[in-house]
Amino acid sequence: MIEITEVPSPFCGIGTDDLTIRVEGVSLKVIDNGCAINTPAFEQAITDTSPRVNGKEVHLDIAIAAAAALLKDTHLPVIGGCATDVNGMRGLLALADRVGAVVDNMNFTGARNNFLALQDSGWMNTTLAEVKNRCDLLVVVGTDLEAFAPRFFERYLWNEEAMFLDDTSAREVIYLGKSPSGSASTSPTGKQAQLLPCATEDLPDVIAVLRALVKGQPIIATAVCGIAVADLQALADKFKAASYSVVTWAAAALTYAQAELTVQQLSEMIKDLNNQNTRCSGLPLAGKEGDQTANQVCGWTTGYPARTRFSAGFPEYDPFLNDTKLLLANGEADALVWVQAFNSKSVPPETTLPTIVIARSGMVFTKEPEVFIPVGTPGIDHVGHAYRMDNVVAIRLKKLRESGLPSTAEVLNAIEQAL
Amino acid sequence: MKALTLTLKNSPEQRIDMSPLACQLLKALAIEDIAAITLQSGKRKLRVYELFTIEGSDSQQLIIKNSHEKLDFIGKDLEGGSISVVGDAGAYLAMGMKAGDIKVLGNAGLYAACEMKKGYLEISGNAGDFLGAALPGNKMGMKGGTILVKGNVGQRAGDHMRRGNILIEGNAGDYCGSRMTAGTIAVMGQTGRYLGYAMRRGTLLLWNQPQLSASFNDCGAHTLAFLPILFASFRTLNSRFADVTQSFNRVQRYAGDMSEMGRGEVLVKI
């Protein structure tokens, strides 16, 4: 039995790296600094180690050959999921390039809200350490932050010391839209967050009015979607009075159509504030199950984020038509590769197509895929790299145990070799 | 010469990139050459004759029969001539069109007439999201020409529109006229939520009262002299927009989006 300290997590998105994990054989126990997301993700037991072809346990080589055979004469294979580490994505993109596949990250429909806004007008963002040391006003938009990242407040807002704040508990937290599910946002001295609640799908209106007020444009209405315009004016004034305000949102929590325009309004509002002699920054929340990793690696390999097809021999980005769900539903795809090294509950979408699943051990299927290859989890079974929500920081994942499971990269590279 | 008629043999599984069949690209080609053109479909490059039966020879009058919602990029960058689509068109219909006219009897998919520069597009059925919009990353949507849709349109019609007219006989989905910079979108039917979201300038002309965001301010009732001139310009269209009884000059005017520069206008018939 050994205890490993300072274990970084690829699961929570906020780069928690202070976990202590006890390793006994292949079983893991989070001893210190676990949370509702990280603890079960680390502790999940290995249940299967053997690849299967058509439900029958086979040697890895056989499964790889079977996968290669399924991909060989396809007209439009889709590689979905894309939940793995940097090397896994490298292997995935090399395979996609070779077989002319569509690459689609499973969280892209949410992430699209950020990408389309970024690609249209850009943004001014910050990262977690700046929040920890500078942020004096945090505005949370449409997101239950503590459900998203249970230790966010503990680690980055209610930290004992900050370099540029005398008293971190004096920070102000305001929720716009969705209200928090717990009390993590209440400061250590008991100061509660201010709530300006509205329905999530009303946020476009509310944010548009807030931005108009930040710019000093006239608004005739006195209320918008249940929020008094005077309250939004007060928020606009707080932004201007703050030294380093931060606006955070999870793109995936904005669960309504065209939410990119809300992200764009927010990001443009932040720019407006920075033109009014104060500092304000955005902090988009993400980093779950390798989504930032997938988009980063796809970004440097192709120029585009991870909803890109290689079918014509070069990368083509289409944030709508390259959607796995659409491609399966309209009969375009003729094979599915599902890559999910982090979460065995994240099963492939239902399909009658030939399916190759390269996933974390323990995945349970309603329909057995043609090929299933259990792989190790980055940060548990092998070393690797994963991106944190703030994108700048890649964390170095540790190997905690000797499970014998291959890495995603090893499997995908082998399939490419076998073609 | 008879119009070049391509009749789709079978419903395709993978989408087909039809951009090599824009009229100007066919001008100098013999029928055998056109038949041998390859079209990307999924990973495959299929020849025109494998996908279509071919009749007629006038490539400047192209008819696509038995058309399908997976035929993308029909009339891409069209520089002249006419394309008639019997059936549905896929995504990116008439993208970047510079001249000529395209008529679709059925429905059109995403991004129809995106970044259209000039010419005429008529869709008898419905159009999908992003009609007359800009491709992701591009800042300029439709820059000129006229789009007529007899049915309904999806969300974000006229996103980033710069100039030209979008005429919609039916209903428009949410975010009609989002991020418009200039141009006119006229909607005879109902409009969805978030009309003119983040629009800077431009005109949304409506027959029915919309649900407007709080970032649009009511500027009162007005009689506008330019409206009869605008309606007169529609007279030649095969459309209810040409119907004199549909025209008006008295409107309620709303200005927005105040989150942007607030110089856009929503004009509602009264």
Add this chain to the structure above:
Amino acid sequence: MLIRLTGGTVYDPASGIDGQQQDIYIQNGRIIDKPLGEFKVDQDYDLKGKVVMSGAIDMHTHIGGGKGNIARTLLPEDHRQDPVHRSDITRSGCGHAMPSTFVTGYRYAEMGYTAGFEPALLPINARQAHMEMGDIPILDKGGYVMLGSDDYLLRLLTAKKDQKAINDYVAWTMHTAKAIGVKVVNPGGINAFKFNQRKLDLDEQNAHYGVTPRDILRVLATAVKELGVPHPLHVHGCNLGVPGNVQTTLDTIQGIGGLPMHLTHIQFHSYGTEGDFKFSSGAAQIAEAINNNKNITIDVGQILFGQTVTASGDNMRQHANHKHASPNKWVTMDIECDAGCGVVPFKYKDQNFVNALQWAIGLETFLLVNDPWRIFLTTDHPNGAPFTSYPHLIRLLMDRSFRNDMLATIHPEAQKMTTLASIDREYTLQEIAIMTRAGAAKLIGLKDRGGLSAGNFADITIYTDNTDRQKMFEKPDYVFKDGQLVVVNGKVVSTKWGTTHVVKPDFDPSVEKGLKDYFDRYLTMKLGNFKISDDEIIEDGRGSITVHPLSS
């Protein structure tokens, strides 16, 4: 296998060879002396009439790291204009302003380059930079780690820690980030922007720390020298792009007190305030200062007309420049109490007075600095122009009549404000070879690179001599990387993986005590998880690390 390159005209400034016909022998990836006695040549290339140089080295090019990937993500419309198909030996990707990693490697190699150095390796983002560079084929690479706006250094300065403490921190950071040099960007300015300061002159204090850019430059330049890092402190100065910044740059040169210093993309720091537009060329003054101060080296950061994207650590200046964004979209970031970045697309126009004069200022600088060993050919890719424009730039430098023809087409007021037409100088092939090969290798401290004498790695580029220097340099006949033929007639014919060049200066291990406490209290990562191990670069089986010696 023994390869012989027979009869080429060799330009090898590192050995003082200037256009002599010479055979070159390659074995096991290195250049060797002609074997003694009888020997069998496995491959013989007849290079009579061809020009032979070592592989070119780009000593300042943004090819790895977060800001470049932001630039990529920001510009799908640029990629759509330049799709790159896969082949049996090459990967697909995209090109133009900020190419994908694989295409970066191919296109550099196809111009005869065999190494590129990322000048802005943020310590916290160094992993990403190395991972991106790890996906750049063929080229050798390396990076200069960015310091100067990091709160740890500023705290050391405020606490009046001695130079040894600074040196230990700098050396430790070079180790953890796997760097071969140290860069400072808008010294302290990126930090000041976080305190809402919008400009920071050389002697202006950071509002929180009271430290000035001059202080930062001095301690870092001293650290680099005392640690024996061959590459002098790599400086992106204060006031980038601000009219009148020529004075800042001259003051920076004086203020460094004779310490070795490299001033990068100096074109952007050579502006006066004369004339109707209050914007003028300071190139003559800058060149004079460079000529007179042997401790100073520069690269130019030439702009060339067309669409590109600017990606910089200098978020203070990038934010100020955002109103020039074209298309109008841009990103800035504050990063981890470490640094920042700003990405602003630009379209340099020959009919825009400022852009036209920027173009002329860069060329004036090239032509007025006498010593080719102290000036380097860069566009600050992609900031002044994409690296793929280098052959065009070489022609501008080597062909006076071509240069003057171009000059005659730019904004007429800019023509009046430049002395370019009166400068006769044309660069020679040897001078080009110095700027892009021998000089660059010497500046960075690369052992066994940038020369063609025995013992060097066989990074060799062969061109067909052509009076149209653009044509000549954009399509080499052959490129060898570590002795492997990778390019024929300007096209990649095989690929391989280059190495990552680093230096490892010594430090007192006790430096980690203060750092660990700082990380635990203020940062978001444990110190142990912050440090990049050699494994991270080499574990995928294709990367390697080459450690270069320190100066004595």
